[in-house]
Amino acid sequence: MTLSKFKTACTLVLIALVTGCAQPYPVVEDSFEASWVSNDYQAQAYLIPTADEAFARRVDLVRNANTSIDMTYFSWDKNTLGLMLLDELKQAADRGVKVRLTLDDLLVFNEKWLAELDQHQNIQIKIFNPFNSRKIGWFGRVFDYAGNQQQLDNRLHEKYFNADHQSMILGGRNIGDEYFGFSKEANFFDMDTLFSGDIIEPFADNYELLWESEYVTPIHDLISIKDNKAFQNFDKAYAKASNKNPETIAVIERSIARLSKPEALSVQVTPVFDSLNKLHDNKPYFRTRAEQTISEYLDNAETAIISTPYVVPSDGEFKTIDRLTNKDTKVTLITNSSASNDSGFIPAYYEKHRTTLLKKGVNLLEYKDDAINEDHYYHADTYYHNKTLILDSKLTYIGSSNFDPRSDNLNIEFGVFIHSTEFAKQIEHYLLNKKEELYWQVSLNAEDKPVWQSADTVTTKNPNYSKMHKATDWMFRKMNSESEL
Incomplete structure (x- = not known):
């Protein structure tokens, strides 16, 4: 999330807390989750060593995907890297790759540029725990949150990227310039790990549970757009970002070209x-x-x-x-x-x-x-x-x-x-x-x-x-x- 967006989100929470109150801690019985049992899996793990490689790996996985790409993120920004990765996903969908994206709704408003992609026959986007307010910005969200705090307090914070059920990236990064060192305003020191092997199966199962649940809503049910086969809003936004930051695009392409086979550890x-x-x-x-x-x-x-x-x-x-x-x-x-x-x-x-x-x-x-x-x-x-x-x-x-x-x-x-x-x-x-x-x-x-x-x-x-x-x-x-x- 960009610094300006985060400050706005803080304002939302601040006003909501003034008009409402913080939720109390739940009562947790001593036997809570006592019967839950963990399972071990084999995997190959590669700590991605730099911020630019973390983004390059994602683009490379998209470009080489053959069947499917599943993703979950808390935020996905409408800036150079956010739009670039979505464009890569659209190109993958054009060649038949099934793309699914689940996003939390805190920072999704009336994003027609995003909803347009859901019109692609091979792209589906769902929104987690959506707000009722969408078209009047943070002002509407404040009152929506204040009146429905118990429901809207729960947010989707997972960060998950799965290509072909063969490679998976987990870590702290959302998608946007600031998570990969390309923001001129503010950047995050963060970390990602690339996994392959048996570990992907339980994460894929977890994704299906969320995707099929009542807690996610297709974006086309929330944001109305005209039938737009040309993806006009999205293409316009990406062209603007690309023209404004050609150096960023060039640096990323060089990072992708330098990628070698990950030196993963068996774990x-x-x-x-x-x-x-x-x-x-x-x-x-x-x-x-x-x-x-x-x-x-x-x-x-x-x-x-x-x-x-x-x-x-x-x-x-x-x-x-x-x-x-x-x-x-x-x-x-x-x-x-x-x-x-x-x-x-x-x-x-x-x-x-x-x-x-x-x-x-x-x-x-x-x-x-x-x-x-x-x-x-x-x-x-x-x-x-x-x-x-x-x-x-x-x-x-x-x-x-x-x-x-x-x-x-x-x-x-x-x-x-x-x-x-x-x-x-x-x-x-x-x-x-x-x-x-x-x-x-x-x-x-x-x-x-x-x-x-x-x-x-x-x-x-x-x-x-x-x-x-x-x-x-x-x-x-x-x-x-x-x-x-």
Whole structure:
């Protein structure tokens, strides 16, 4: 999601919370999901090493697809990369590939350029948990959300790309310039993994459950368009973006031309999926299943690396971190600094959680708002968006969950645990090989006040986080809306 869109989305939530209230945490019985059993699969896993290759791999998979492409995303932007990938999908559909796309509705309005593609005989687009308001922008969404919060709070947060049931990409990236380093305004530091092998089957089954469910609606039932075989709105939008950013298109084509066979690792993997029952009871299906899957690791780990863009406790507690630190596990937490966070809400609450976590003995790394990622083509504002967990450099999580209350109780999430020391070390290198350049090391001084350090720079002032934020932070905290974040 672009920075401007995210701020608008935050405004939507802010107004809705003012007119309504944050949903309470659900009551979860001790036996909840006790009978759920995980299954292991074999796979080949390839950590995609750069942002531009992550996009190039998707285009390459589309160009080489023979039968089908299934996708799920939280957001798909109408910018150069978003339109380019859709054009590639349209070309694949022209040669007979069956294309299915499921999108969350939070950022879909009256998008005729998108709905046009659904007219193609080989393209189907469905929208998850749609809003009633569509034609009057965010103003209508605010009132729709305020009046139907319990229904509309649940969003689809999965990121899934499956070509021919032979190759699958999972990770944190949505589709748009900013997720692949091509935005001139702001980019995300993110991560994707390419999978093949038996692991694709359970993810394909999970996709079918969502696709056939009552919770997704064909886009043509929501957005009215004239019979338009020429795809006029879409072609016009893509031509405009291409003409405005020819350099971006050229760079991507060069990245595609340089692709070689992925050097994948043979690994054992354990998938974990959410339940659509969450839309009725808001219970933490994914979180509970994930913790059951790795319970033995959590109880015996000597080291843990937790990576999330948004640090928010569940019901006021960091239960998993406490579970680890109580057994003297060395916990490293990587997250956004206050200044690098793309959410206006999170820093307000994180201000107090930072000190709490440091007192627990957590090794805290905060992403710099001026960090330079070498694989980003444009260097603008930058935000941390990686979601992973690494235990004892042996077990790694790759998926969509941010490990926050919204991921636990409101969003539909999934992920996979990868049992491989070599893969875990690759992820650690991906996150930490530029530690001095990308992160602040945060600790407590003798007065239990946070201290930020990077190389020779040491400061007790929250880096690049101005006093202007104090008033808005105070207001957000008064709203008591952490369960919605």
